Amino acid sequence: MRMLVLFHDNCFDGAASAAVFSRFYRERIRPDATLTYQGLSHQAGGAPVSDSAFQGDENAIVDFRYSQSPKLTWWFDHHASAFQNEGDEAHFLADRSGRKFHDARRKSCTVFLADIARERFGFDPGPMVELLEWAEIIDGAQFPSPQMAVGLREPALQLMTVLEANHDPQLIPEVIHLLQSHTLSEVASRPMIQEPFRPLFERHQQNREVVRRKASLDRGVVFFDVADEGLDAMNKFIAYDLYPDARYVVWVGCSRKKAKVSIGSNPWRPELRKHDLSAIAERWGGGGHPVVAAMSFKPEELPRAREAARAIAEELRAEPATVSV
Template structure:
């Protein structure tokens, strides 16, 4: 059997979910299967190319729902999991089918897709999660921004944090597919020590230090909301906790950045804020108004790379809205 696993690209939880799915599927479903990996990114326009669903089984983990009948497995935990009401209706109809409903799963209450997948695999299929408990722990920390402090998130002492930096920054399309199987085969410290991984870290740490200084020079906090625009520098990723490391009293952060395939509006909230959670804005809902999505506390919107003006307008509107709703005021 040939299984093709589609995962949220350039995302630690996406890579961990793909690795965990592989181990679960091999141990509980098809011991002799061969696995291939294909990264998916949020971008303006169509997110899926159905011609790529070429496996005997096709799985999507940590990414939006596809109603394609070629998709045989799906796991996601994002509030904005469904692109259209029709997709949601398709999923609900699927749940009534004994075959389809036993292979497509959604629960936005889980911190990471990795932990959600582990729960489903263990409770419904008898998968043993004990050997991968460290991976599940770190997927929750990274995807849920559950670091003890902004310093811990930005200074990145843990192997998982260094791996996250590499995963979010790589431009090599073969790197993450090569990395994925290792994540459930060895401790993260050993994964980081692999020569093809370790060699990438020093220049990325240097670029990370430059990113801190760039955002320091571009960011401004007003009424509890940070804004910065680095679209004149083509970057494929930056540590999303840098704004709170620099402005620890802020509640929200909106950043404009540009990569090779999109102009991105990053919308986040400070994991260490003292604000009343009941007064916090649901950022997934804010991003959905512009075609984006995410979680209640962090989201993003993708525009084509030539639509920086539209991205800048959306960012300005969101900045104004969040500054007007400062929960610390």
């Protein structure tokens, strides 16, 4: 029996969730199953997961939006914007399989999944406690300081950096397999991680200088446009290291694959956040969490991405909203 695990691609929490699900599934559900993996990426305009993605005898989605496909067997997610298409939430609420779970209050899908697997299915996540702890730190932005988040000294952060920049379709499935039975230092020390990490760390340092040169702070909002630099991804904490008193960061980037707008609130100054960023992103076809969100556009839609970024930055500067999420 083939179980296909669809996970949030280029994401530490996505890979960690897939690893925890895999160990749980083998130990408590189907020891004889063959598990395979496929990453999912957010598409321009918030398009739903294609029905053609569900190629397994059973199919699971972890750390990614809901699908109404009858081929979806298991689902775990913690994004506030999980139900983006018409009828998604009603379909989820009507489900009686006992195998689909959502909680937008959770910091990481990894720990949410582990808790459900323990409480409802008798799974013991104890051997994976290090992975659970780092998933909470990374996806919940629980770093003690921005310096730690941008220093990238810890094995988990080096692994995170490689996963976020990866374009090799074989690498993340191999990482998911290793994370089920190896420590983070054992995985991160392998050549498959260290060889790409070294040039990525150099680029990370260059990105820091690009942000320093291009960013500006206005009424608590840091804004920068790096689309002309060919960047659509970077360490999301650089701006908070440079502007520790910022309330929000808004930036726009572009590569050959996509244009992207990222918005975030300062995790070290949570009292300054007055907006639900996932709700703002949903207006532009994106989504995420109340504290961090993003929108994807086609590369040729860069002017629209820039329009969205400018509009969002101005909305956040005006500070009319008040939220309790």
